[in-house]
Amino acid sequence: NAGVMQNPRHLVRRRGQEARLRCSPMKGHSHVYWYRQLPEEGLKFMVYLQKENIIDESGMPKERFSAEFPKEGPSILRIQQVVRGDSAAYFCASSPRRLAETQETQYFGPGTRLLVL
Amino acid sequence: AQSVAQPEDQVNVAEGNPLTVKCTYSVSGNPYLFWYVQYPNRGLQFLLKYITGDNLVKGSYGFEAEFNKSQTSFHLKKPSALVSDSALYFCAVRDMRYGGSQGNLIFGKGTKLSVKP
Numbered sequence: 518n519a520g521v522m523q524n525p526r527h528l529v530r531r532r533g534q535e536a537r538l539r540c541s542p543m544k545g546h547s548h549v550y551w552y553r554q555l556p557e558e559g560l561k562f563m564v565y566l567q568k569e570n571i572i573d574e575s576g577m578p579k580e581r582f583s584a585e586f587p588k589e590g591p592s593i594l595r596i597q598q599v600v601r602g603d604s605a606a607y608f609c610a611s612s613p614r615r616l617a618e619t620q621e622t623q624y625f626g627p628g629t630r631l632l633v634l
Numbered sequence: 635a636q637s638v639a640q641p642e643d644q645v646n647v648a649e650g651n652p653l654t655v656k657c658t659y660s661v662s663g664n665p666y667l668f669w670y671v672q673y674p675n676r677g678l679q680f681l682l683k684y685i686t687g688d689n690l691v692k693g694s695y696g697f698e699a700e701f702n703k704s705q706t707s708f709h710l711k712k713p714s715a716l717v718s719d720s721a722l723y724f725c726a727v728r729d730m731r732y733g734g735s736q737g738n739l740i741f742g743k744g745t746k747l748s749v750k751p
Contacts, residue, residue: 550738559724559741573736608677612737622668623739627677
């Protein structure tokens with residue numbers, strides 16, 4: 518049973534370009550969370566999605582960032598017009614169901630390390 | 635405001651000695667607490683969690699943690715440290731907005747554990 522998959526593992530972009538990060542949850546998981554880890558910092562919640570729905574995007578910057586989790590395919594975190602401050606590790610986590618209904622745990626992917634030149 | 639504090643940026647321990655990594659939290663209601671470990675350039679691996687029940691929780695790789703409600707703490711412990719335990723350790727608490735139904739986590743900044751032979 519494969520774990521949470523993220524690709525690419527490393528991504529280099531120049532300022533102004535777009536970055537597209539992909540997350541495939543564990544098999545049977547329909548809930549996805551995105552977190553950002555800035556250098557020397559802990560992880561900060563960005564967005565919580567269920568298939569075809571954004572449940573909570575309170576941690577997302579208001580501009581340039583968007584996320585989706587279509588019915589088919591991976592979840593995508595898109596950053597438009599990247600700036601140097603976007604350089605960070607972006608982690609995706611998944612769970613099988615709404616966590617309030619269970620004592621389940623989130624399982625994390627290996628992360629995408631974005632470097633903006 | 636909800637938060638997690640890990641007061642030590644780094645903990646140094648000799649192999650074979652007991653280790654403690656400290657964590658305190660601030661959250662409304664009953665907390666859901668977690669410990670994760672991150673190895674260099676890797677994702678987060680789940681170690682253990684406290685949801686309810688016994689205050690002493692046992693997890694992976696010989697780690698355990700003790701929930702102390704009066705001190706709002708959830709310190710990670712291991713009786714005998716190994717060099718291979720050297721990594722970055724994160725304490726997290728479930729975000730209790732909306733009664734915790736979203737499931738996203740609030741992380742501490744992390745503690746770097748260094749175990750010397």
